Amino acid sequence: MTSIPSEPALKPERPQFSSGPTVKFPGWSLDKLKTDSLGRSHRSAGAKARLKYAIDLSRELLGVPEDYLVGIMPGSDTGALECAMWTMLDPERPATVAAWESFGNVWIQDAVKQLRLPKLTTLSADYGEIPDLANIPQDNDVVFTWNGTTSGAMIPDTDWLASDREGVTINDATSAIFALEMDWPKLDATTYSWQKVMGSEAQHGMLILSPKAVERIESYDPAWPLPKLFRLKKGDKINCGIFEGATINTPSLLATEDYIAALEWAKSIGGRKAMFERADANAKIVKDWIEATPWLRNMVADPAKRTNTGVCMKFTGEWYESLSHEDQAAVPKKIVKLCEERGVGYDFNGYRDAPPSLRIWCGGTLEAEDIKRLLPWIEWAYETVKNG
Structure with missing residues (x-):
């Protein structure tokens, strides 16, 4: 039997290698978080300003186009992504959901078992592979995961998405954003969570909508019931307040400050x-x-x-x-x-x-x-x- 080698001499200073929630930014500590908003109503001017600052800083760092909306959603990336599916996918339109790992397969199950889309095509691949995306019709709505969190497989490009495509694109970018450049002109609804690439606290997600996505939401009323947490409209128009810091439900202001600290750190390093x-x-x-x-x-x-x-x-x-x-x-x-x-x-x-x-x-x-x-x-x- 081969002898077991000696234990290595050096240990990681920070041994957290989880894929979500991920490790905090270098130098993080609780005393770096601002606390003035804690114990205040999230509707108060000061707290709402901090929520708006988190939105604005996200937009700045990610290079989101000025005519796109950026909002904070409940339920992490899952809440944001399912909100996009529930409010934008129309049974009268063809749709494709593509998956190559666990979470993408959840979106397939949502489309098949919950929304029961009659004109649905599903594409799937084994762990480590990506299905052939090039054959997705450009008039189809499409739901996809930019980077497979549980397989390590990412899309190498967005050539399969035409810039003038008729269908909307719903992009789960949670383990890609802040690590890979997003091709914003080809993306209509993009979602991610604070706890993934930025290492912030969980339970809050981000929803980024293109003008085309807003047009779809305003012109389409789903036949299925929409929980309050998914309601993005007031009357026939998008509820712009959601994208100015007036969140649908009560957010954690402590988690918000933690996310802000991570964004400010990222900005400070370039x-x-x-x-x-x-x-x-x-x-x-x-x-x-x-x-x-x-x-x-x-x-x-x-x-x-x-x-x-x-x-x-x-x-x-x-x-x-x-x-x-x-x-x-x-x-x-x-x-x-x-x-x-x-x-x-x-x-x-x-x-x-x-x-x-x-x-x-x-x-x-x-x-x-x-x-x-x-x-x-x-x-x-x-x-x-x-x-x-």
Whole structure:
């Protein structure tokens, strides 16, 4: 039996590698958060101004066009995305929902089982793959996930979306935005959550609407009941107050201040371009390591479709492939447990519905040095599991 190597000497200073909620920005602490709005009504002038500031700063950092609306929604990315589906998808129009991982498949189930769209086409692919998007008709409404949070597969481009397409596009961008540039002219409803790439507190989402999306919402009244949390109109017009800080329901002002602090940090380091660069550099460390590690392979075979945020990897090799399915599933769990017990890496197991895997978050709030220090520990844990 091969001897187990010694434990690595260096530990990550911040061992949080979860893919959501993700690690806070470097230097974060509670005393950095402003608290004047706490204990106040979210309808008060001061609190509403902070909500509006969060909206305005999001618009600035993301480069959202001036004629687009940006609003805060309840229910994280899920609430924002389902609001877009419930208020914009019309049974009289053809629609396509494309999925290549767990959350995209939730949107398929929403369209099939909840909205029951009669003119629906669904496209799906296994983990690590992306379905053929080029054949989606341009008059179809389309729902898609820019980056597969649980598979590590992202769309390489938006060439499959015509700039003058008739249908609306609904884009779940939660693990891509602030890490990849959005092609705003081709996007009608874009959603994300505070707790993903920015590492902020959960339960709040963002909804970004193009003029075309607003036109659809104002001209279409769904046949199905709309919960209050999804109601974006007053009468026949969009409720602009939602996009000025007058949220549909009561937000957490503490979470709002946490999101603002993250946005201000991102702005201080150079904005979204700096965030892109940090994610790219972090992901390159992990991707290069996977390529150099004989018992791992990237879950995404095509390099052009590999994300720079939640990098997912599967196991390979003679020893692993000799194991039963149950024992294979246990390998990543055992690796993560060994690392967690030593305080060197938390929450980097693959998603529960994905194939047995590891998933290391590489978004811009991560420090490259912490990722570099984690990888030898994973190698040590693998050898410990293999030879233990």
